[in-house]
Amino acid sequence: MESDDEINSFHTSDDEGMDDPDSDLSNGEDSDVEDELEEYDGDDVGFESQEKIGKQQKKPYEVDFKVYSPEDIQRAQQRTVDEVKGVLQQSPEATAILLRSFRWNRDKLIDAYMERREAVLEQAGLGDEASSGAKIMTVPGFCCEICWDDSPEMQTFAMKCGHRFCVDCYKRYLTTKIKEEGEASRIRCPGDDCSRVVDSKSIDLLVSEDAHDRYLELLTRTYVDDLENLKWCPAPNCVYAVDCKIKPRDLPRIVPTVHCDCSHEFCFGCTLNDHQPAPCMLVRKWLKKCEDDSETANWISANTKECPRCHSTIEKNGGCNHMTCRKCRHEFCWMCMGVWSEHGTSWYNCNRYEERSGAEARDAQAKSRQSLERYLHYYNRYANHEQSAKLDKDIYIKTEKKMTQLQTTAGMSWIEVQFLEAASQALQQCRQTLKWTYAFAFYLARNNQTEIFEDNQKDLEFAVENLSEMFEKPVDQLAGLKVDMMDKTSYCNRRRIILLSDTAENLKNGNWEFNVDFDTPR
Amino acid sequence: MAKRIVKELTDCTQAPPTGMKIHLLDEQDIHQWEVVMDGPDGSAYAGGHFKLRVTLPEDYPFKPPVLNFTTKIYHPNVSNDGKGSMCLGMLRSDEWKPPNKIAAVLAMARNLLLEPNTEDAIETTIADQYKSDRKAFEATAKEWTKKYASGK
Numbered sequence: 082m083e084s085d086d087e088i089n090s091f092h093t094s095d096d097e098g099m100d101d102p103d104s105d106l107s108n109g110e111d112s113d114v115e116d117e118l119e120e121y122d123g124d125d126v127g128f129e130s131q132e133k134i135g136k137q138q139k140k141p142y143e144v145d146f147k148v149y150s151p152e153d154i155q156r157a158q159q160r161t162v163d164e165v166k167g168v169l170q171q172s173p174e175a176t177a178i179l180l181r182s183f184r185w186n187r188d189k190l191i192d193a194y195m196e197r198r199e200a201v202l203e204q205a206g207l208g209d210e211a212s213s214g215a216k217i218m219t220v221p222g223f224c225c226e227i228c229w230d231d232s233p234e235m236q237t238f239a240m241k242c243g244h245r246f247c248v249d250c251y252k253r254y255l256t257t258k259i260k261e262e263g264e265a266s267r268i269r270c271p272g273d274d275c276s277r278v279v280d281s282k283s284i285d286l287l288v289s290e291d292a293h294d295r296y297l298e299l300l301t302r303t304y305v306d307d308l309e310n311l312k313w314c315p316a317p318n319c320v321y322a323v324d325c326k327i328k329p330r331d332l333p334r335i336v337p338t339v340h341c342d343c344s345h346e347f348c349f350g351c352t353l354n355d356h357q358p359a360p361c362m363l364v365r366k367w368l369k370k371c372e373d374d375s376e377t378a379n380w381i382s383a384n385t386k387e388c389p390r391c392h393s394t395i396e397k398n399g400g401c402n403h404m405t406c407r408k409c410r411h412e413f414c415w416m417c418m419g420v421w422s423e424h425g426t427s428w429y430n431c432n433r434y435e436e437r438s439g440a441e442a443r444d445a446q447a448k449s450r451q452s453l454e455r456y457l458h459y460y461n462r463y464a465n466h467e468q469s470a471k472l473d474k475d476i477y478i479k480t481e482k483k484m485t486q487l488q489t490t491a492g493m494s495w496i497e498v499q500f501l502e503a504a505s506q507a508l509q510q511c512r513q514t515l516k517w518t519y520a521f522a523f524y525l526a527r528n529n530q531t532e533i534f535e536d537n538q539k540d541l542e543f544a545v546e547n548l549s550e551m552f553e554k555p556v557d558q559l560a561g562l563k564v565d566m567m568d569k570t571s572y573c574n575r576r577r578i579i580l581l582s583d584t585a586e587n588l589k590n591g592n593w594e595f596n597v598d599f600d601t602p603r
Numbered sequence: 604m605a606k607r608i609v610k611e612l613t614d615c616t617q618a619p620p621t622g623m624k625i626h627l628l629d630e631q632d633i634h635q636w637e638v639v640m641d642g643p644d645g646s647a648y649a650g651g652h653f654k655l656r657v658t659l660p661e662d663y664p665f666k667p668p669v670l671n672f673t674t675k676i677y678h679p680n681v682s683n684d685g686k687g688s689m690c691l692g693m694l695r696s697d698e699w700k701p702p703n704k705i706a707a708v709l710a711m712a713r714n715l716l717l718e719p720n721t722e723d724a725i726e727t728t729i730a731d732q733y734k735s736d737r738k739a740f741e742a743t744a745k746e747w748t749k750k751y752a753s754g755k
Binding site: 227246254264272274 | 604606610662664697700
């Protein structure tokens with residue numbers, strides 16, 4: 082386990098190793114995996130698929146995506162406008178308005194434009210051209226219908242629709258729309274009943290620089306919102322958008338986790354934080370269930386029993402064991418759950434636990450409680466990993482401190498203490514995955530695949546707890562544990578890859594059976 | 604924008620819209636108008652005098668005015684919550700255009716008294732009653748008119 086291979090694979094997995102032929106996965110036939118096989122026999126299914134992946138470079142749970150900056154997005158818009166404007170014989174500004182009204186579907190726009198030009202222009206807010214060209218000018222005898230000013234030298238503006246107002250009012254109108262109402266692509270001419278859309282050239286001409294910047298930002302936003310293959314990174318203050326070809330209809334078969342340049346990992350399908358291996362529909366259902374159930378369910382389970390006859394939930398808040406159900410008037414013993422009339426004289430002390438009527442009632446109760454207990458089993462594990470994941474920030478800060486401490490006390494170089502950072506990252510990532518394996522398992526119906534899944538889950542959990550424990554050791558011991566920690570980190574990462582690869586492949590091939598219906602996207 | 608508001612106020616006081624009297628609530632503040640609207644003949648509100656408040660926001664006319672009935676009125680489009688808010692399509696910020704005038708808003712409000720818009724109601728129970736049981740609606744509307752809007 083302490084071979085060079087091991088350390089090598091650890092380093093490459095750190096920088097994703099996706100295109101690197103020497104990455105950890107392509108080592109599939111190497112000695113270190115055989116070591117693994119000896120040590121963890123019975124996992125050959127996982128390793129078999131691992132070999133296959135090595136040859137494909139991309140792991141089964143990874144999707145293709147690109148990250149774009151706001152500048153990239155603006156350039157992409159510009160490029161589309163440039164390509165289309167020649168075909169339509171329109172100005173770049175009008176072309177942009179037309180493209181927006183067709184949600185940037187250029188083929189649809191061009192077809193429609195060729196077929197019914199007037200209607201398309203009208204619908205996009207480019208119809209009714211009363212005058213030529215939009216420009217600022219003075220008009221003798223003009224009175225602005227907004228401010229009622231009629232000073233002779235007043236500058237006025239109108240677009241091609243001819244609705245003319247003084248420049249100050251026009252400017253203020255546009256600025257209010259942009260800065261206060263967050264409008265950009267649908268700002269209409271201020272003229273009463275005019276639906277002409279204000280083009281970017283007019284905006285350029287009239288508004289201040291900061292309003293103009295905001296305008297461009299808003300346009301970029303609508304561009305991303307309009308395109309199915311683009312989504313904003315949901316991280317606070319992140320300005321990037323991600324391009325991914327996964328469609329909503331693909332979501333029952335794939336969990337498209339993407340990695341933004343700001344380092345945030347999120348699901349392209351639902352934009353929640355990475356939730357592999359659980360598919361989006363399952364995540365939505367699970368979160369809803371947790372929201373509805375968790376607190377109440379815990380309390381009910383701990384403090385109540387059900388009436389053996391009508392299954393009403395009953396809280397016993399003191400008094401004797403002779404219970405009378407408020408709802409169905411059934412009389413029973415709280416201790417043994419048996420019918421009270423069979424109870425004889427043991428009023429305050431039930432010693433009839435083994436009697437038949439009581440046993441049957443307890444049985445029925447157990448069954449109905451089972452589903453609740455089952456939920457709590459998965460929920461508690463889910464919540465535990467979530468809790469640990471919330472402590473990740475603390476761990477990370479602590480790690481940084483430990484790293485500097487190690488550099489001074491043990492005389493280690495910066496590069497030599499990086500193993501702690503790698504361990505911390507592995508822990509965070511693995512816990513995130515583990516958390517969702519429990520939601521996944523809750524909805525999983527048993528079949529041939531479930532056992533492998535549970536083994537993978539168990540192995541990953543074991544590996545994570547092992548590493549986590551080591552991570553808590555005092556700083557002076559950490560230097561000595563370096564090699565061991567690196568081994569364990571690398572092992573955690575590999576177990577995670579195995580688990581995710583297995584779940585993703587089975588999801589893709591429709592091998593999982595769920596105990597609820599998910600196959601209807603949205 | 605004082606010039607614009609003064610112009611509108613002058614027009615409204617010199618040639619008031621049908622069935623309305625308009626004045627400033629406070630002579631010093633041109634942003635608060637009070638309107639007394641007569642219930643239109645042929646409606647359940649006939650004979651009533653309804654007080655309305657028109658509030659012009661700081662950046663009027665770039666932002667739409669706000670309309671409130673200060674007299675209680677039984678109507679699907681006026682909120683029955685003590686605020687008397689009236690929901691008019693043209694008063695939504697994405698519909699409002701700066702050249703639109705208060706007189707036009709008031710004319711629309713009066714028109715709404717003649718023909719309630721049940722598709723766009725604030726008080727949905729009143730709207731349902733208007734659609735399903737017109738008689739009962741008119742009875743209550745008349746009763747409220749008598750009770751709250753008959754004085755000056």
